[in-house]
Amino acid sequence: GAEESVSQLVARAKELNSERVVLVAPGISEEAGGALVAAAVAGAICGEGDPALPLGGVELRGIPGLALRYGESELDTLLQGGVTPVELAGGVCSVVRGVTTRTTTGGVSDSTWRELTTILVVDDVIPGVRNALRAKFPRAKNTAQTRGAVRSQVILELERKLASEIITGYGEVTVQPLEEAPTVCLVTCSFTVAHGLNQIWLSAQITV
Template identity: 45%
Template sequence: MRGDFLSQRGYGSDSAMPGKNQAGLWESIRRGSGLRRGCKRKAGPGKGSGIMLIAKERPGVYWDYDASGVLWGSDSLKQVGIAALCEKGEQNRVYSIRRISDGKAVFGEDSIMAGMIEKALINGASGVKAVKAGTEESFDYEAALAALEREDDLGAVCCDSTQGAVLQLLKASAAAASDSGRERVAVGCFSGEDPAAFANQLNCERMMLLCQAPEGKPAGGGLLAAALAGRLAAAADPSAALNGAVLEGITGLSKAFPEEELDILLQNGVAVLEMRAGRAELIRGVSTRTKTDGVSDRTFHDINTVLIIDTVIAGIRASLKRMLAGARNNEKTRSALATQTAVKLEEYRLQGILDSYRSPVVAASGEDPSVCVVTVEFTAARGLNQIVIQASITV
């Protein structure tokens, strides 16, 4: 379950500790290798402790484990950055939050910040970096977002404000952090009259824009933004289409759109949610980038495009960084860099993140002999959003 951390304890001299999502794997191993369930545990003095008693006579290696659920971040690698107003907490300080209860303790049980932290965690974020931007009477979102720019492990950032001026700051902050090698996307919720027009003003491949609020909470657009940010941070495959992605913890929406208006919003880069079977689902994961130099351009229309680019570039950068210490800018080193880069690209191709790539080109810089330039070219995989059935029928 998203948002739950399963702590497990293995038993037996040859048993390994099973991971959170390895129950099926362990069942396969058990059937194929003689591992068998068949243990009785005598309760011990501590919670979850006990003495294992074997209830079978057949020789073999037996195992058992305890599982306890805790409201905790998931095992994804990315966290969510949140800037919001609240009464409690120190302004512009970055708080690292992993538990929903910790968010309520630091920022107040009923604060919008605590609510956003909860939504981010239950939707899969491994943790939250939360910054108080001030109070209703005095606030500075720019300073709060600047504090988040220095954080390395954020997959997405969001804020509680639904005002256009603050969302422009959110967009600029995500772009600035990404330019400095701390790649992330921004998620905002706009409460103005014309979200399509505002999305055109943003026109940023790193920005997702919502325009609804939770039912009964007209000022709660930040809750939707945090839920979607958590969903993005938890995405294991950046190439997987987000259409139909469920936002946990959202039981109703402030409004629904007719199909004609829905198409206009999506075409202009506004991400829209709808309720299906009591769950809030993202219709399509679109960014606000719809134009290049004023001309319609759908290259970055799906948010997956920038997620793939960020994943590949960050992966190559980390892989090559390990080779930097003590290296010389000679033919041998450049050949090794090209090989390592190709290995990483092939890894992403096999994972389905890339469709294809060309052999990397590595050369010494003509301006600085201590600089090595690695040139890569790849084609990102595209998510499947529509299937068109063409039928020819003879009666």
């Protein structure tokens, strides 16, 4: 986003409304507008090895300056509206908090996919399990023994994600053949994504 007001940015995020699109603002103070900032944020996302680690606070390289600085109320409006704001402090440009433009489902407010880490974790776990199964079972029979081995492999991959704190838990894993497609086995599992720490609230009781 560049040369747009807070309300215009929120409106554009609402139109996009995708868990795989991140709208970044503001742009830099030069002719490149918002493209350089967006590229820096994209690079930061791609360069992160842990998908559950929040983007907030990550330093953005190569940003000479920003067109403006948002106030606290503006930051809250942007974040609730699905816009990822960046700020410049002490000569360092960093992300305030990484969110996606997905804020509604079926026209109803929905914060399920707002946090960027949520979709990054999903995009890490599911392809990871799929790739492990593809490598382990390039040629196999759809028998009870094979399905048992598939289940064990899925559990192993989920345990690895659990140990890496990418997920915080997972449910029962089932593997069963499809009656209508005898060459297909259906793997069903559930897991809970690990959430990033964006704020620390301090509550103190003081006795004088």
